[in-house]
Amino acid sequence: xxxxxxxxxxxxxxxxxxxxxxxxxxxxxxxxxxxxxxxxxxxxxxxxxxxxxxxxxxxxxxxxxxxxxxxxxxxxxxxxxxxxxxxxxxxxxxxxxxxxxxxxxxxxxxxxxxxxxxxxxxxxxxxxxxxxxxxxxxxxxxxxxxxxxxxxxxxxxxxxxxxxxxxxxxxxxxxxxxxxxxxxxxxxxxxxxxxxxxxxxxxxxxxxxxxxxxxxxxxxxxxxxxxxxxxxxxxxxxxxxxxxxxxxxxxxxxxxxxxxxxxxxxxxxxxxxxxxxxxxxxxxxxxxxxxxxxxxxxxxxxxxxxxxxxxxxxxxxxxxxxxxxxxxxxxxxxxxxxxxxxxxxxxxxxxxxxxxxxxxxxxxxxxxxxxxxxxxxxxxxxxxxxxxxxxxxxxxxxxxxxxxxxxxxxxxxxxxxxxxxxxxxxxxxxxxxxxxxxxxxxxxxxxxxxxxxxxxxxxxxxxxxxxxxxxxxxxxxxxxxxxxxxxxxxxxxxxxxxxxxxxxxxxxxxxxxxxxxxxxxxxx
Numbered sequence: 001x002x003x004x005x006x007x008x009x010x011x012x013x014x015x016x017x018x019x020x021x022x023x024x025x026x027x028x029x030x031x032x033x034x035x036x037x038x039x040x041x042x043x044x045x046x047x048x049x050x051x052x053x054x055x056x057x058x059x060x061x062x063x064x065x066x067x068x069x070x071x072x073x074x075x076x077x078x079x080x081x082x083x084x085x086x087x088x089x090x091x092x093x094x095x096x097x098x099x100x101x102x103x104x105x106x107x108x109x110x111x112x113x114x115x116x117x118x119x120x121x122x123x124x125x126x127x128x129x130x131x132x133x134x135x136x137x138x139x140x141x142x143x144x145x146x147x148x149x150x151x152x153x154x155x156x157x158x159x160x161x162x163x164x165x166x167x168x169x170x171x172x173x174x175x176x177x178x179x180x181x182x183x184x185x186x187x188x189x190x191x192x193x194x195x196x197x198x199x200x201x202x203x204x205x206x207x208x209x210x211x212x213x214x215x216x217x218x219x220x221x222x223x224x225x226x227x228x229x230x231x232x233x234x235x236x237x238x239x240x241x242x243x244x245x246x247x248x249x250x251x252x253x254x255x256x257x258x259x260x261x262x263x264x265x266x267x268x269x270x271x272x273x274x275x276x277x278x279x280x281x282x283x284x285x286x287x288x289x290x291x292x293x294x295x296x297x298x299x300x301x302x303x304x305x306x307x308x309x310x311x312x313x314x315x316x317x318x319x320x321x322x323x324x325x326x327x328x329x330x331x332x333x334x335x336x337x338x339x340x341x342x343x344x345x346x347x348x349x350x351x352x353x354x355x356x357x358x359x360x361x362x363x364x365x366x367x368x369x370x371x372x373x374x375x376x377x378x379x380x381x382x383x384x385x386x387x388x389x390x391x392x393x394x395x396x397x398x399x400x401x402x403x404x405x406x407x408x409x410x411x412x413x414x415x416x417x418x419x420x421x422x423x424x425x426x427x428x429x430x431x432x433x434x435x436x437x438x439x440x441x442x443x444x445x446x447x448x449x450x451x452x453x454x455x456x457x458x459x460x461x462x463x464x465x466x467x468x469x470x471x472x473x474x475x476x477x478x479x480x481x482x483x484x485x486x487x488x489x490x491x492x493x494x495x496x497x498x499x500x501x502x503x504x505x506x507x508x509x510x511x512x513x514x515x516x517x518x519x520x521x522x523x524x
Contacts, residue, residue: 042071177205268433272333328460457486
């Protein structure tokens, strides 16, 4: 086809050819030229959207909308709009657009490829698997039909089928990072540690949407051999860093000196817990300059010769079930303990009921969402229950409830109604060191899957962890009652996703029995 010139009107075929050749800029030029003469050309709007880079969000949105408005019966227009909504984390809107595209043409390859991902991301796993199967029948070489089926099968706990589908998918892609990251989760649930942890190391790859980014330290990565001075930095959420810190002692046995670089909210706790380890603070958004400063502070006496992300300790030291000791390794500082000793209102919590000491029970019902990340926010919603559900444990005779949250009780719906019946210490939970000092004074913590669950387990505090039906794979397969991470943890699972009522029924029964056992023990 001749190159469009001054005397030749460009066509959508010209723009599409440029796009297929990888020349997005040329595709955009041709689409703009077409729209200058035919503003209602839906396909030209679609091609202009496809040519835009991510920073042109508003312009892409306008072209997507125009394409669907001017070509409402063209499934490709709806596919591109679905892809746009995916890019901006509006996965509910992406799903709607995929439904429209598939209704127009149930055999449209792009609609199937994008649709199976949209359905899977929105946790409609059975529908995602059905679309993936249809895609594999029509386009057996299209990787989307294997990738999304494997992930969906994994979430439905059809692990053997998922393993087989992951194996097929890996043969079709050059970059296996995303596949390895997704496969890691079910391997961990099944305690296939030697296979799982190497796949976990893909979490920093650009193709992996893990929610964490690596820090740009200008220093070699620790190779696993002996080291004069290794710096371990926290690149995960607070709960993850607490969990992975169980291997700090293993690292100390292999290195002359260990430094921990963590967020300031963890620093006091880690200093108290690891007296032989140097602890420096590091902002969560550290760039090149901040990382250089961390290395300088850590190496003031002895130069740091290698660094390691804290999550990478697992692939070094936790490749067998018997490598998880499960025993306590964290403790609060004496300063944090003294803070609570000076609180008369806290001391009053040691009251008696019918002549017997009441059980002081911590409660935590909410998990912080991952801001800006759809998947992380969805997991947080699954992990969080309404305060009203947890409050069914408050009125048990012989229980003194303590809210373990750094958000005031009154900020939650229904919180005003229980003010005074639940001890609210949120204003003083300014660090995990202080939180740890509170936890060690509890008889029990009852909590959803969030950071304080890990903190209690790492301290050996009795903790009942309440898990949604699709609980995090680190807790094992659904129905597991104990944790290989923490000997003091007991696991409770939803029977069906979203059913906190049935779960709290079981917890309440067990808590009533625990109170009765306490009374019998004191009377004996």
